[in-house]
Amino acid sequence: MADGGMPVRCPGCRREHLYVPPSLPCACGAMLTPPMARGAPPTPVTDRNWADEWVTVHCRPCGRPFQWPQPELDCACGAVLRLAVVPAPRVPRAPRAPAPPGRAFRPPPIRDARDTVTVAALYLRWLGFPDTRSAARRPPSGARITARGMLAQVDPGLRRTTARDIECLWLTAMTAAGETPVACAFFCLAGYTDEARTRADALRVPLFTVDLTGTPRPVNGAADELVATGA
Template sequence: MSAMSESVPVRCPACRREHFYEAPSYPCVCGAPVAPALDEHGTATAVAHRAWDEDWVVVRCDACGRRNQWPYPELGCSCGTMLRVPVAAASAAASPRAAAPAGRRAFQPVTIRTARDAVTAAALYLRWLGYRDIRRADQRPPAGVGLAARGLLAQVDPTVRPASLRDVECLWLTAMTESTACVYFSLAGFSPDARTRAEALAVPLFVLDLTGTPQAVNSHADELDAAGA
């Protein structure tokens, strides 16, 4: 999502008055401003009732790849109608809960409050993907906690520092020596060069949001989420 939002025309469906609206930006944990992309061709709707899932939108930070929930863009018209401003399709993932592929139940996350919660969330997600016998890895990674399962090595970084290129390369090299696949979970996202390198090395990257739901950062993570173990 763009850190800077452009003003878009918004027409009230009740009184037909036209407004110009710019979505507010919010600071990501990495410090970069994030704002949902607005749909300038969409139609604003009146908020008749409140539902939790409809009040939030998931937005990805361009700087670190982290996805977080932000308040859905709304505008109060002078006629008294509260308007919900349409967002672009890429921003419209209102619910953070992972959808389950056929044959799998929906993933049930655990709220992340501590570093240990982050490790637990990653382990639960791996189990949901179909990995079994998840345990602490024999080798401790340079950052975070290592988890291992049959055919997989995972690294969970619960710090507030985005994972670096070196972090990704170290995980990949360790996995190569053990002839296994690997996956990286980070609470604070990934640096741009780490994301580029992970794409080249086919390392799935996930950001853990505070609900405990892993969000895919690259295409390899999307494929793992869809296919499972």
């Protein structure tokens, strides 16, 4: 058995798999692995709900709680199995702080749309927004991530982001917290139309593209400023 792996039996076809939970970097640099509930039966996924697809994992070195992608396994029979995670203990939340200067972001590679959302959440934590989580209300395409003082949209699709996409995100951020607007940022794989970049510059919305290595790259001045200053 591979180190850290656990057996998982598909309740539909009864095939047995060996699941090794992934390790991803915390904003402090430590590698985190979700604590799997060994022996708990897997649950077939029939409906997708972004708000329910995250679990809380605590980083022991720095104490930060993070929303982590819910572990899943694809069976050869076509079933997608959701795997149980040991509930995170209630611990005091560490104060928010920007990432130390000079430390490079270490991204996981992009393999599917879910990975793109994960990269954006990790990058925001690295910038100083540790309490990222999936937004309850989804946009027409992609997903939204919220944090204290930040609303980000992630579009892993193959069409370029339009000016209307930027305007909808900005308007949502302006009304997300009642009388206290929050900052917003956009992450995408396919890039932006010229009109979208012009509109984002006017509204001061940071724009990032994400390549298949998982590296977010700023594409306008507002994004350069966010990277330079952090949260």
